[in-house]
Amino acid sequence: MPTRTRRSPAAQIRVLFEGYSEPGVAGTVALIEDGAQRIVVDPGMVPRRESILRPLRAARVAPDRITDVIFSHHHPDHTLNAALFPRARYHDHWAIYHGDVWESRPAEAFQLSPHVRLTETPGHTPQDITTLVDTPEGTYAFTHLWWDRTGPPDDPLAVDGRSLHTHRARIAKIARWIVPGHGAPFSVSPGTPL
Ligand SMILES: [Zn+2]
Ligand SMILES: [Zn+2]
Numbered sequence: 595m596p597t598r599t600r601r602s603p604a605a606q607i608r609v610l611f612e613g614y615s616e617p618g619v620a621g622t623v624a625l626i627e628d629g630a631q632r633i634v635v636d637p638g639m640v641p642r643r644e645s646i647l648r649p650l651r652a653a654r655v656a657p658d659r660i661t662d663v664i665f666s667h668h669h670p671d672h673t674l675n676a677a678l679f680p681r682a683r684y685h686d687h688w689a690i691y692h693g694d695v696w697e698s699r700p701a702e703a704f705q706l707s708p709h710v711r712l713t714e715t716p717g718h719t720p721q722d723i724t725t726l727v728d729t730p731e732g733t734y735a736f737t738h739l740w741w742d743r744t745g746p747p748d749d750p751l752a753v754d755g756r757s758l759h760t761h762r763a764r765i766a767k768i769a770r771w772i773v774p775g776h777g778a779p780f781s782v783s784p785g786t787p788l
Contacts, residue, residue: 602628602629602708602709603629604709604729604730605626605627605628605707605708605709605710605727605728605729606626606627606628607624607625607626607727607729607734607773608624608625608626608627608649608653609622609623609624609625609773609778609779610623610624610625610634610645610646610649610650610653611623611640611645611646611649612777612778613638613640613671613774613775613776613777614742614776614777615741615742615776615777618641619639619671619776620638620639620640620641620645620671620776621636621638621639621640621671621672621775621776622636622773622774622775622776622777622778623635623636623637623638623640623645623646623675624636624736624773625649625650625653625655626707626710626725626727626736627653627655628707628708628709628710628727629707629708630661630707631661631662631706631707631710632655632659632660632661632662633660633661633662633663633664633706633707633710634646634660634662634663634664634679634682635663635664635666635725635736635773636664636665636666636672636673636736636775637663637672637673637674637675637676637678637679638669638670638671638672638673638674638675639670639671639672639674639675640675643675643678646675646678647678657678657679657680658679658680658681659681660679660681660682661681661682661683662682662683662684662685662706662707663676663679663682663683663684663685664684664685664686664706664712664723664725664736665684665685665686665723666722666723666724666725666736666737666738666775667686667687667718667719667721667722667723667738668686668719668721669719671775671776672738672775685701685704685706685712686701686721686723687700687701687714687716687720687721687722687723688700688701688721700714701713701714701723702714706725709727709728709729710725710726710727711725711726712724712725712726713726713765715737715739715758715761715764715765716754716757716758716761717739717749717752717753717754717755717756717757717758717759717760717761717762718738718739718749718751718752718753718758719753720753720754722737722738722739722761724736724737724739724761724765725737726768726769731770732769732770732771733768733769733770733771734769734770734771734772734773734779735765735768735769735771735772735773736773737765737772737773737774737775738774738775739758739761739762739765739772739774740762740772740774740775740777740786740787741774741775741776741777742774742775742776742777742778742780743772743774743777743778743780743786744787745787746787747787759788762787762788763788766782766786766788769782770782772786
C-alpha cells in the first residue's frame with residue numbers, strides 16, 4: 595500500500611508577556627502552538643495573573659486547552675503561575691508531571707511535539723533546559739541562558755558559569771532567535787554575548 599507523508603503545519607510562536615529584571619522581576623512567558631499541542635513556556639512571576647490570561651484570550655486559547663507547560667528551570671520567577679492550566683502536563687529537566695503521575699525521563703533530545711524538542715543547558719542552575727522550536731524561518735530557542743539581549747555577559751547568579759558559556763555557544767549555533775528569561779526575543783548576531 596502506498597504511504598504518503600504529510601507535513602504537519604508550522605509551529606506558531608507568541609510571546610504572552612515580556613519579562614524584565616528591574617524594577618521588580620517578571621519572567622518572559624510564551625505560547626507555542628504546534629499541531630494539536632498548545633504549550634506555555636515559563637508561566638512565572640508577572641504583575642498579575644491577567645498579564646498571562648489576557649494575551650492568552652487574545653490568542654483564542656482557553657487555559658484548560660493548554661496541553662503542556664515547560665519550566666526552563668525551577669526558580670519561582672519562571673514557575674509561580676503554573677497552576678493556571680488545569681489539564682496540562684508539566685515538563686522539566688528530568689520528568690513529566692501530570693496529576694499524580696511522575697514520569698521520569700531525561701530532557702535531552704525529548705521531542706515534545708512535531709517541531710518542539712528539549713535540550714539540557716545547565717549553568718544558571720543544574721536543572722536548566724532550553725526549548726527548541728523549528729519554524730520555516732529558522733529555530734527559536736526559549737532559554738534562561740540569556741536574561742535579555744545584553745546577557746548579562748556573565749550571569750551573576752549562575753552556579754556554573756563555565757557550563758553556561760559552553761551552552762550559550764552551542765545554542766547560538768542552532769538557533770536564529772532567542773526568547774530569553776527576562777526580555778524580548780532577539781536574533782542571534784555577532785554581538786550576542788556567549
Ligand atoms: Zn533563575
Ligand atoms: Zn529568571
